[in-house]
Each structure stands twice: as C-alpha cells, then as structure tokens.
Amino acid sequence: MAQVVILGEYCKSCGLCLSVCPKQVLQISDKSNQKGYYPVEVVRAEQCIGCTLCGLMCPDLAIEIIRT
Ligand code: SF4
Ligand code: SF4
Numbered sequence: 001m002a003q004v005v006i007l008g009e010y011c012k013s014c015g016l017c018l019s020v021c022p023k024q025v026l027q028i029s030d031k032s033n034q035k036g037y038y039p040v041e042v043v044r045a046e047q048c049i050g051c052t053l054c055g056l057m058c059p060d061l062a063i064e065i066i067r068t
Pocket of ligand 1: 025049052054055065
C-alpha cells in the first residue's frame with residue numbers, strides 16, 4: 001500500500017505525472033492554487049501501487065509517496 005501526497009502549491013499543472021501513472025490515480029483539480037495553476041489531486045487513492053513514477057517525473061517535487 002502507498003499514499004500519494006500532492007503539494008498543491010508547488011504544482012504547475014504540467015500533466016507529466018498523469019501521463020505516467022499506470023492506474024489513473026491522479027487528475028487535474030478544478031480549484032487553482034495561489035499561483036493560479038490547477039494542481040493535481042488524488043482521485044483513486046485505493047488504486048495506487050506505490051510505483052513512484054509520478055514522483056520521479058514531477059519536475060517541481062510536488063509529489064510525495066509514502067509507503068504504508
Ligand atoms: S505511485 Fe504510481 S500508481 Fe501511485 S499515483 Fe504515482 S504513478 Fe500512480
Ligand atoms: S508533474 Fe508535478 S507539476 Fe506537473 S502536474 Fe504533476 S504534480 Fe503538478
């Protein structure tokens with residue numbers, strides 16, 4: 001099991017993490033952060049396999065994966 005944590009204020013909505021997630025755990029939120037970007041949010045937490053691809057791909061270090 002793993003928990004994905006999005007640091008929404010760091011996210012720039014580039015979508016790279018979405019493109020590599022094999023389980024479609026993430027999507028772009030409809031609420032903007034303080035910089036005006038629409039950050040990623042976790043929508044299928046139970047599907048996460050903890051592969052860490054999203055965190056490795058993020059250029060802004062906006063994703064943390066906690067293995068539980
Ligand atoms: S750790 Fe893997 S399965 Fe989980 S959200 Fe990231 S890319 Fe998707
Ligand atoms: S890769 Fe990082 S900056 Fe890009 S959408 Fe995902 S969390 Fe946001």
